[in-house]
Amino acid sequence: MATETLSPELEAVVARAAAAAPAYAALTPVERARLLVALADGLDAAKADLVQIGMRETGLTEARLNGEVNRTAVQLRLFAETVVDGSYLDARIDYADPNFVLGPRPDIRRSHIPLGPVINFSASNFPFAFSVLGGDSAAILAAGCPLIVKAHSGHPELSDATAAVALEAVRKVGAPEGTFQLVHGREAGVAILKDERIKAGSFTGSIGVGRLLTDIAAARPTPIPFFGELGSVNPVFITADAIAERAGEIASGFLTSVSGSAGQLCTKPGFVFIPEGSALPEAVTAAAGELAEHRLLDPRIAQSFNDRRDTILETAGVTPLIEGGVRFDDDGQGWAKPTVVTVSLDDFRAGHEGLVEEAFGPLSILVEVPAGTDLAALMPEFYEGNLTGTLHLSTAEAEGTTENAPELRALVAALSKQVGRVLFNGWSTGVAVTPAQQHGGPYPATSNDSSTSVGTAAIQRFLRPVAFQNAPAAFLPEALRDDNPLGVPQSIAQAGESGDWGKRFGA
Amino acid sequence: MATETLSPELEAVVARAAAAAPAYAALTPVERARLLVALADGLDAAKADLVQIGMRETGLTEARLNGEVNRTAVQLRLFAETVVDGSYLDARIDYADPNFVLGPRPDIRRSHIPLGPVINFSASNFPFAFSVLGGDSAAILAAGCPLIVKAHSGHPELSDATAAVALEAVRKVGAPEGTFQLVHGREAGVAILKDERIKAGSFTGSIGVGRLLTDIAAARPTPIPFFGELGSVNPVFITADAIAERAGEIASGFLTSVSGSAGQLCTKPGFVFIPEGSALPEAVTAAAGELAEHRLLDPRIAQSFNDRRDTILETAGVTPLIEGGVRFDDDGQGWAKPTVVTVSLDDFRAGHEGLVEEAFGPLSILVEVPAGTDLAALMPEFYEGNLTGTLHLSTAEAEGTTENAPELRALVAALSKQVGRVLFNGWSTGVAVTPAQQHGGPYPATSNDSSTSVGTAAIQRFLRPVAFQNAPAAFLPEALRDDNPLGVPQSIAQAGESGDWGKRFGA
Known part of the structure; x- marks a missing residue:
């Protein structure tokens, strides 16, 4: 795994994220939800101070920034619900079928696991909602991936202050060190994006910079998905x-x-x-x-x-x-x-x-x-x-x-x-944070239009499917067990359902 | 949309696929299912002839190829069921909520639409199941995308014979001309992959060729998803x-x-x-x-x-x-x-x-x-x-x-x-075609591990989410209407559910 050499400081950042990945992925859904809620509570508690910094750094109004903090906190709490609900796992169980139409079929069960450490390049125009603890960050953490945020140069002080809130929440709920980290500078962001331990990237910004980063992600020895929200004329x-x-x-x-x-x-x-x-x-x-x-x-x-x-x-x-x-x-x-x-x-x-x-x-x-x-x-x-x-x-x-x-x-x-x-009969500004929201679209609106960067479906971007074949219950993820201890929705295919596939639609 | 100039023959192929896209996407689920079943029926009817050609061209045994035709036909019929079932659409309905925690929320509904024309590079080692009418082709057609297959050079005659079966089925059910097409030659495949009217690619083959094509797809003026299944040591x-x-x-x-x-x-x-x-x-x-x-x-x-x-x-x-x-x-x-x-x-x-x-x-x-x-x-x-x-x-x-x-x-x-x-306690060869199957994995097993190339979840690769905000019923896709004429599963968020998000997980 040849990687360009990182500076000692960035090497430590990436190493911490990689070390945190298995431990963070192994947290229970409720533990992960607690982190998201602690982040939301932290934002609420620090709102007055954060908004003052944001007004100075971005020129956005107090009303707008107060609303944006609220939205960002609600977003984190909604993702907490999403994680515990578990339907995002798309858990599927196909029971073994000795009489399957193509011969005996094994028991196969499929769920989703976190990709690993992700870097999120934050935006200038939403110093909360698409920045340090914004939508992408919430989705990354909800998915179970350690998060490295590249701060936007437009609001560095606010980024640091928000990161302090995040680190305090991580400490408070006892999440692994390295679950959340912040870096500054485009060169640092690019170097991290190129590191083979990083498994995905997200970005909100211009078409030019977004395409540059998308190309870097695609050209790595191991290409990774890069979810850029770039530009739009609406x-x-x-x-x-x-x-x-x-x-x-x-x-x-x-x-x-x-x-x-x-x-x-x-x-x-x-x-x-x-x-x-x-x-x-x-x-x-x-x-x-x-x-x-x-x-x-x-x-x-x-x-x-x-x-x-x-x-x-x-x-x-x-x-x-x-x-x-x-x-x-x-x-x-x-x-x-x-x-x-x-x-x-x-x-x-x-x-x-x-x-x-x-x-x-x-x-x-x-x-x-x-x-x-x-x-x-x-x-x-x-x-x-x-x-x-x-x-x-x-x-x-x-x-x-x-x-x-x-x-x-x-x-x-x-x-x-x-x-x-x-x-x-409405206007496109103002993007509701809900399960059905779709904030995406064909290139150049995004670099990858398979998903959304707003709403709970955004979590899918940072997950990967894994199936288990004839796994003993003792070695199955909880979401795939027959006794379903997490109570997640399971889509179940019983044996014997394959006999007449397609018959209804025959000529 | 600057595109490299195609030969007149390939230009006609791509133009036909692009012209077919809206008409094919507009077929009802049952109409699309009928095409998939007609393809399966056609394979079954032509099996004896096709298997003879396949034995000669690939050296694989009659038993193996007979089994492979059966599997390929069953796969098409399973996708017919998938299309009509409609859960693959992941239809979500969030009703308007005047008392939403962040202020009045509009009605938002989200489903998935086909990407458009797709090129599938077929494999040498599965002359049916990963070739002209194999798993990728079934998923592409099931998703509602016109399909261009690049034949594998290892079994050109079988590819033509299978294509004849496919074209006959397309004609028989009255699907749009251009829904299915076959081309030969790697240069033709690459030229088509580069064309801006093509919206995705799939591939089964070696790491070297797979990476080459993945890089071509990523470097286009408009990058497109490329789903390559490359290599594995298991x-x-x-x-x-x-x-x-x-x-x-x-x-x-x-x-x-x-x-x-x-x-x-x-x-x-x-x-x-x-x-x-x-x-x-x-x-x-x-x-x-x-x-x-x-x-x-x-x-x-x-x-x-x-x-x-x-x-x-x-x-x-x-x-x-x-x-x-x-x-x-x-x-x-x-x-x-x-x-x-x-x-x-x-x-x-x-x-x-x-x-x-x-x-x-x-x-x-x-x-x-x-x-x-x-x-x-x-x-x-x-x-x-x-x-x-x-x-x-x-x-x-x-x-x-x-x-x-x-x-x-x-x-x-x-x-x-x-x-x-x-x-x-089993062996990895033999991949059951079921809803929970996962045939994929991190690079270099695939070029994109967000999905599978076997099983019904494979359809997701060729779809894109679209949301509708405050759409009058007359302008909503059927899958998102309150009266749900297609009877697809709809995940519904009622108004008033956002009051206590996250409260359960607070400190």
């Missing part, structure tokens, strides 16, 4: 009837979604396709009023957003509807007001190379689409995978019986192919 | 008490497993760790009798096996127990008799660089291990991932109460970390 389609029914409501929901957290959300609606000549632009202008200025996360992001905004405004046919803009203060920090522009579909098509790339900040583009345009074919022309796609329908259209229902169904089918989450 | 551990109890039975089971299909199975036991000085070598010699000669699959495989055998026999300390060998006929075909050698653990350690690599053919190495050796630490010294690991225990040891039970448990835990399937 198309929205609004029908003429929806605008006729509630233009004001749609306009104000749109502005809230574009301007919240200064638009620095991977689910910000980047493109809104509306019928040519509709009343929506006017309604947006009317709803805008005096939009507040919001500090962007850091000077680099501010500069990058300002450049993207300039490019978009300079594209032929683009008309500012809400001017907005970025002001730089003496510290180099950028302060943004939201920008909304309109463009005709023809001009959008002509200028799409400068327009379609994600503008990470408070900016959105209304594309005015002539009647008769094939909406289902529209996005695939310009962009591959997205986290979300949204439709706004009128009350009658939602019934699915209007004349344009087939066209709307085709649009839903096209969006399903391109996104991880299809929304109706 | 360690076996036999205790002193098991040998004392039933040396003869173990010896004959071992020889059957090593020599069946001339050892050309990815699950052939390559290393057997036995206590130093045990009676097993003697029992193996006694059980051997007159072992039959068996033609190897093709001259290249025969030459490669002969070379590996030479290397192993020339390693210091290796003693032939059953000499075996390879004889080449005038056509260059190799005919093998099984070879079994013994080596002490010290000599194995000293010579492991020449010994550990898989010997694809009828050869196995008995490693004699001194008492007191830490068995759990043994395999990780030499080799990473394997498809299987096996233990033979005595009746008393199987109870888990003997003095060495902790040591055996540690060995089971170590094997679980290294393999996809842990067997007890």
Whole structure:
């Protein structure tokens, strides 16, 4: 197992994680749940202090950060429930069958085990929910994998303070040393990702950095899965009837979604396709009023957003509807007001190379689409995978019986192919943490669209199936035993069920 | 979407698959099941002819190939049941919750959709079960993905004949043209794998070729999942008490497993760790009798096996127990008799660089291990991932109460970390096709150990999750509707369940 040499400090980090792996994996579900709850309790207790650091380092508001801590703590508690519930193990039991259609069949039982140490590269724009103890970290720890977090350079002090909370929780519940560790610096993160003792990686950030790390994970002597959540432009389609029914409501929901957290959300609606000549632009202008200025996360992001905004405004046919803009203060920090522009579909098509790339900040583009345009074919022309796609329908259209229902169904089918989450009559920002949530989507929305980075299904990413054939009860994992001491859901195939497979569907 | 230019012929193949994707995905579960059953029926009807071609092209026996056709047909019928059952969709419904702990929660529902066109590189050693209509193909079609099979060069005529059966079934049930296609030649396969319209790949074969294709899939502008089943040495551990109890039975089971299909199975036991000085070598010699000669699959495989055998026999300390060998006929075909050698653990350690690599053919190495050796630490010294690991225990040891039970448990835990399937008192060749089967394992056993290539769980590889938020019933997939017209299992989270998450596990 040849590995590039790590610095003594990083070697110690990886060695501790590797040493912790068997012991941490061997904790009972309730013990693992206790750690997750202790982490949540620790966040709650330290909230006031952590939020103050976060406000200073990220420019995000107190209300937003308070909400984010709550969300992060709830997420950890939900994963505690998930671990104890045990349905995530997908436990399957096929009893031996001496009369199996292909000859005697052994007893086979299958469950999932943790992959081993995982590195999580945290995000800048969610200093709690996608950072040190955020969704990926919760899923990694819930799965039973030791966690190494690479702190984001945008909030190093907050990362250290959150790590202190985590280490205290690990100590308090008596989890193995090395279950949780934090490192700083991209070089450290890359070196750890390359180490053969690391079994998976996760990431939330830009397409460029995400692809770089994905390629590193794939090129290792032993390739490992890398779950990057990269970028998204989140198309929205609004029908003429929806605008006729509630233009004001749609306009104000749109502005809230574009301007919240200064638009620095991977689910910000980047493109809104509306019928040519509709009343929506006017309604947006009317709803805008005096939009507040919001500090962007850091000077680099501010500069990058300002450049993207300039490019978009300079594209032929683009008309500012809400001017907005970025002001730089003496510290180099950028302060943004939201920008909304309109463009005709023809001009959008002509200028799409400068327009379609994600503008990470408070900016959105209304594309005015002539009647008769094939909406289902529209996005695939310009962009591959997205986290979300949204439709706004009128009350009658939602019934699915209007004349344009087939066209709307085709649009839903096209969006399903391109996104991880299809929304109706709502806005894509704000991602509920629930069992059915899907925060993912085809590349470049993610580097691996087999799973989600929000919601309890996220735990699957850090597990691997293992089967046991004719195992004596004494050597079976508890989740696969007939007496089921953990009470997990078991999917059981009895003997004698194979006789007439397929008969129902014969010619 | 810049893609390398395909030849007109391959362009037509990929274009047909891409065109078929939405129509094939839109078939009802019963329609898709009908195709799978028609494929099975077609194989059954053509069995006699197909087996004759297979015998000629692969040198495998009539009994083995007849059994393989049966297995392949049963596999297709089992997938038909899987598609209609619908639990593979993992349908989840979270009802809206106005009193959710983080604020009002929308209705979110999550299911899985097919990835799109998939290319499957078929194997040489299973001309039916891992070839044109084998396990990967069944899983791909069951998932709702158009299938392009790259035929193995070892049985081109059989591949064409099987493809004719498949095309007839596609026609018969009225599935979209382009649902099934066959191509020949590695260059064609690679060109198709690189095409952006292809959404996943599968493969069964060598580590070298598998890694090459895995790297191609990962390096595309849009990376895609690639599920390669590559190679494995399948360690076996036999205790002193098991040998004392039933040396003869173990010896004959071992020889059957090593020599069946001339050892050309990815699950052939390559290393057997036995206590130093045990009676097993003697029992193996006694059980051997007159072992039959068996033609190897093709001259290249025969030459490669002969070379590996030479290397192993020339390693210091290796003693032939059953000499075996390879004889080449005038056509260059190799005919093998099984070879079994013994080596002490010290000599194995000293010579492991020449010994550990898989010997694809009828050869196995008995490693004699001194008492007191830490068995759990043994395999990780030499080799990473394997498809299987096996233990033979005595009746008393199987109870888990003997003095060495902790040591055996540690060995089971170590094997679980290294393999996809842990067997007890059996042999790893012969992989039952059932819902709980796991045919996979850490690299280099597979290029992606998140799933299996045998059993119904294999379907997961070709699916992607999609969620629907606040979708009107008229726009929901049937599997997610409240009236559940398909009758699929739905995992439902009611409103009001989030109040006390984590409370049970608090400090």
